[in-house]
Structures are given as structure tokens and as C-alpha cells.
Amino acid sequence: MGKIEWAMWANEQSLAAGLILLTGGIVGVAGQFRDWEFAAYAIAAGVFVCLLEYPRGKRNKGTSVERTGQYCFTVCVKSFGPLTRNYYVRAFLHAAICIPGGFLLATVLGCVCLGIASLIYLAAAIRGEQWEPILPSKESARKPVGESIKLPPQNPPPRPPAEMRRKRAEDLEAAAYVNPIAVTANDD
Amino acid sequence: MGNWIINHGLSSFILLVWMAINIFLFLWFYFFYDLGDQFFYTRHILGSALAWARAPAAVLNFNCLLILLPVCRNLLSLIRGSFMCCGRTMRKQLDKNISFHKLVAYMIGLMTAVHTIAHLLNVEWYYNSRLGEYDDLSTALSSLDDSGNTTFLNPIRSTTTTPTLLVFTTVAGITGVIITLSLILMITSSMEVIRRSYFEVFWFTHHLFIVFFAGLVIHGAGRIVRSQTTTNPPHNATFCKDRIDDWGKIQECPVPQFAGGFPQTWMWVIGPMILYVCERLLRFIRYMQTVKYRKIVIRPSKVLELQLVKNGFKMDVGQYVFLNCPAISQLEWHPFTMTSAPEEDFFSVHIRSVGDWTQKLISIVEQLPEGAEGPKMGVDGPFGTASEDVFDYEVAMLVGAGIGVTPFASILKSIWYKFKDSNPKLRTRKIYFYWLCRETHAFEWFADLLQLLEREMEERGMGSFLTYKLYLTGWDQSHANHVMVHADADTDVVTGLKQKTNYGRPNWDKEFEQVRKENPTSVVGTFLCGPAVLATVLSKKCVKYTDVDPRKTKFYFNKENF
DSSP states (O other), X not given: OTTOOHHHHHHHHHHXXXXXXXXXXXXXXXXXXXXXXXXXXXXXXXXXXXXHHSSOOOOSSSOOOXXXXXXXXXXXXXXXXXXXXXXXXXXXXXXXXXXXXXGSHHHHHHXXXXXXXXXXXXXXXXXXXXXXXXXOOOGGGSOOOOGGGGSOOSSOOOOOOHHHHSOOSSOXXXXXXXXXXXXXXXXX | OHHHHHHHHHHHHHHHHHHHHHHHHHHHHHHHHHHOGGGHHHHHHHTTHHHHHHHHHHHHHHHHHHHTGGGOHHHHHHHHHHTGGGOHHHHHHGGGHHHHHHHHHHHHHHHHHHHHHHHHHHHHHHHXXXXXXXXXXXXXXXXXXXXXXXXXXXXOOOSXXXXXXXXXXXXXXXXXXXXXXXXXXXXXXXXXHHHHHOHHHHHHHHTTHHHHHHHHHHTTTTOOSEEEEOOSSOOOHHHHTXXXXXXXXXXXXXXXXXXEOOOOHHHHHHHHHHHHHHHHHHHHHHHHSOEEEEEEEEETTTEEEEEEEEXXXXXXXXXEEEEEOTTTOSSOOEEEEBOSOTTSSSEEEEEEOOSHHHHHHHHHHHXXXXXXXXXXXXXXXXXXXXXXXXXXXXXXXXXXXXXXXXXHHHHHHHHHHHHHTTOTTOOOOEEEEEEEESOSGGGHHHHHHHHHHHHHHHHTTOTTTEEEEEEETTOOHHHXXXXXXXXXXXXXXTTOXXXXXXXXXXOHHHHHHHHHHHOTTOEEEEEEESOHHHHHHHHHHHHHHOOSSTTSOEEEEEEOOX
């Protein structure tokens, strides 16, 4: 179990928590519950958490799998620099966001899930993990090709070894071939 | 169209039946609560929300029953064994057990969401009603108390509580929150990303299902859903609803009585729970049985071959076992396909170093002195896979990609033993074997096996029994140069086999055409152990090249998965 990057699971958990918070908030507002203001807050908080958690971070080891269309989210999240890179910040942020959800029944579940996600992020931060954006790899990774490949060839194509080129006495017909370039000596 | 039916018909039928049962349960219970007279007064306060909560509850009962069954692998092996008479197609369904488990889990997730949202509305409306915010009838119903000659309808008895507090002070509420939380944690840790990379997190978190089932069974114990009971004389709700002040005073309207519903979930899930407990018990018993080492070999490229002997162990081709090594980890069980044939008096596995556990095992074994016994090992299994059906087909196309080549070691060895002994169970007359891999380093042991088989077949003049083709998909310029220079050699430069290595991926259309041409009237079984993408390609080709005419060639596709 030593190689687990807890942040990956914390990411899944917090995304789920964001969705649950959002759903609870919608139910609270649509049902016009008592204390519906908390539900309205939960909608906003849920959307915020989903946007923050949608882009997956880059893994330390192994291939990172992106979520569909996460590139624009990656750019947004990356622009906050250390605030989003550091998992301590995320852990405390999620802990703070989840608290108002505990006051309304509809959002209690979202609150607890986000709280758990916050704890997992704390574990990730203690282990020194960080959020790295997944950016498309640059094309120059290919070996640079020399310029000479773009010019026409200077030399004729290679010929088979001398052994095969030697005319065979037994089979004069097959051994005959036409030279592409004249080989007779230049008389002038 | 006919081809699709042959290959996918039974699975689609089973899914249809499952979905039909779900829909039936949902509608039946919805209308039970939405139309039943005993819920007339309840509906006055809650509208249809109770029905919307109880209908998914019924679907949940059904699916929680189903979800434990596909993961009882020993039970499935038993069923597979007793279905030997019932034809391939039935047994193939058992291979898709994990897919079915996931489907049922999605349904449970969805129904939990509907159930929870409906109950959120119920609690809120019951709360409002208790505080007298709705009409007179509603208030009168809610103030019915559990004292003297009255029984309550509204589970919220006090006027100073809040919905949240109520939930945490009732059995149904607390268990509901706990089991939903367990469900969410189970689902997030089972996401493909987590499962493929950190299996332990998935496996340990998934054991929260114990909490889930415990909570589920007592979830209804509080009998919080109340229905109207028949009184003597009977209380006619339609007549009495407008005469609230006369309740208990006139003949036609005695005070209405209510009682809670009997909890039913345990009746649904107790059977599978017992089966699952038996399953785990069986796994434990197998673990305690002694396993002795016959031989330990370290193969090239850090591949460890273990030849083990266990009392009463009987295997079939292509089956796998779970290994547990307490010296490395008490709780981890890892699956490995067996590479030996059932005709041999031992069973063997070839273990590659791919993760924590395998690396530790290999290093423990490397440090063992010469001739010493290996570390204590627990073995659970064998568990069945589609490969047991290989001998039933006259012609077999075996495709092994990368590490997927392992079960075919067992199959090829077994086929060869059966052929030598002229075993009547062997219906196979011709085998086409396709081996795809990036590079052969980790599988030199398999190349050795093929060389051995090749030699033995030549000796008996049975060269055409097995046709194999190797495809190296990870070639580069230096490979190509090497091959060009040695183009005239008799054996292949890479593998030492008579059959030349091909580079790149196979052209499946050509291969299927060739098989069809050479076997115009046979039933061909295609077996794959490899990536899902290849499975889609091959199953499409099977459908494409199968003739609906029963006299001509028919391709059946089988996939192994772990």
C-alpha cells in the first residue's frame, strides 16, 4: 500500500461530495424547505467544489488519465498557483465549505462526504503530494531530423555485394543487365 | 442480425428480464402506496412523496439481494460445473459476473438517490405539518399521539425538534445516513482509476459492504412508515375527513388508528448473506490447507515459476488461483492464471514482477538458500473461466496479448497431452494460435514451451495441428535491420521458432478469411485473453464472419478477464 497517491481518491470523493451537495441544495430550494438559504449556499458551494475538483492532477508514477474536456478547467485551476497546488489549502478549504451544509438535512450528506474528502486530502498533504496540471506534451519530443533529409539524394542507391554482382558464367542470359548510366569510358 | 443474436442474444435477454423485474417492482409498490386506502391520510400530508420513497425501496431490496451473488466465485464455479450439460451459451453468461455486479451497483446508487430525496421531502412536510402550517385535517392528524386510545401517524412527535435532529434520533435516520455514506465511499473507491492503480484501497474500502448490509437490515426496524389499521367500527376516511371535530364522538368516525409496517428487507437479503458467509468460510478453509513446493525456478527477465502441490487439488485448463503469502501481507490475495495442464500432478504459476507484492515475493525467493522450502502460501481456487470450453470446438483460434498469453500455456500443454493420449474429450482438430506482444523478454518461458511443442509435433508428423503466428508490436528500426540481415535463416532470430515473427498488428480480416477458407464447415471458437479494445475488434469480426447458415463456418467469441 505504500505507493498510493491519496490525492487521487480524495479527488474522486470530493467530486462526488460536490455533486451530492449540489443535489441536496437543489432539493432544498425547489422544495422550499425551512432554512432554504443553506440550500442555496449548498448549490453555490457544490458548483464551486465540482469546478475545482473536475481536473485530475498528474500522477507521480504511471499514466494520468484525464477526464473528458478537462483542459480548460486545468488552465483555470492552474492559474491560482500555490493555492490550488497545495493540498493543505484544499483540505482546510473543503472543511470550511462543508460546515454550513450541516445545518440543513438535505445537505448533511454532502457535508459529511466533503468532510471525509477533506481528511483524505490532509493525509495526501502530509505525505507531500501536490497537484500538478496535466498539460499536453510538447511535440518536440521527437528526435530532431537533420536538414539533409529534405534534399534529393547525392549518391546512387546501394548495390548488392560484389559476390552477387559478379557475372555468372553458367547463366549468361540471366546475368546480362542494362546499365542505367553509361559505363563505357569517355573518349573525349 | 442473426449473427448478433447468436453472440449476444442470451445476455440481452437476461438484462431485459432483470430490468422488467425492476420496473414491475417499482410500479407495483408505487401504486400500492399511491392508491391504497390505508395511506389516504398519509397522502393528505405527503402527497405522492411516500410512494416515491417506497417504490425505489422495493427495487433496492431486490438489487441488494442480487448484488452479493455474482461475487460468490466458489458458488459460480459450482453452478458452472453442474451446467456442463446445458451448453456453452449458458455458461458464458457466468463469465460476465463482475459486469452484472457493477450494473446492479449502479441501480442501487440511482435508487438510493431517489429514495433519499423523496424522504427528505417527507421529513420536511411532516415537520411543517406538525407545526400546524398546513390545513386543519393535517394538523389534527399530526397531533394524534401515542397515548391512551390514539396512535400516531406523524413520526415527528415533538414540536421543538428539527428535521436534522429527528433523523439522527431515529433508527431509520441514523442507519440511512450511515449506509448511504458507506455506499458513497464504496463507489468512489471503485472508480476505474482507483481500482486499476491502487487495488488495496478499493478492496479494503469495499468491505464497508458489511456496514451497508447490517444497517440495511435494521433500517426498517423503527417502523416509521405508518398505515391506517381497521378499527371496529371502521373509520371511513372519505366520509370522516371533513368531520375532524366529530372523531371519537360519532358512530361512523372513531378515532383513526395507525401502525407501523413490518420490516421486510431482511427477508430479501438473508439468503444471499448466508451464501456469501459460506463463500468466505470456504475461502478460509482452503487457505488453511497445506501447500507444498515441488520446484521453484527463476526464469529470465525476473519471472518466477512456482510448482506447487496441494491435497485434493483438481484443476481445469486456463483456470486461475488466488495466492496469499502471509510473510508479505496477511490480507492480500492475488489472482494468477495457472500455467500447468490438468494432466500433470502439480500446478504451476508464472509470476512477473509488476507491483509491491510480486516484487517482494521474488526477492524473498531469490534469497532462499539452495533446496529450501518456499514461504508459506495459501491457495484459493481453482476458479473457472471460458477456457474450459476450448476442447469443445473443432477449430480453435487462440489469441493471447501480452501477459494474456499465460492461460494458453495451460491450454496448449493440455491439448498436447490429450492428443498424445488420444483423449476422446478432445474434439479439437486444428488450432490457430496468435501471440501478440510488444517484446518477448518477459515471455521467454512461453517461447521455450512453443519450441518444445513444435519439436514434438514434427517428430510425430503432426505439423499442421498447431499453426501459430507471433506478432511483435513494439518493433523499431534496429529490429527491422536485424531481421533483414538474417532473412534467409531457417528459424526466427528473435524467438528461435520455425514460424517467422511478424511485425505490427495482425490483419484480422485476413486471418478470419484464412480460417474460414481452411475450415468451411466447422464451428470455430475464438478465445482471447487481452485488452478490451482487442475484444471489441475480435467479437465484431466473429459476428461478421459467422454464417447464419448452420452448415457453414460459425465463429463464437469468448473473452477471459481478471
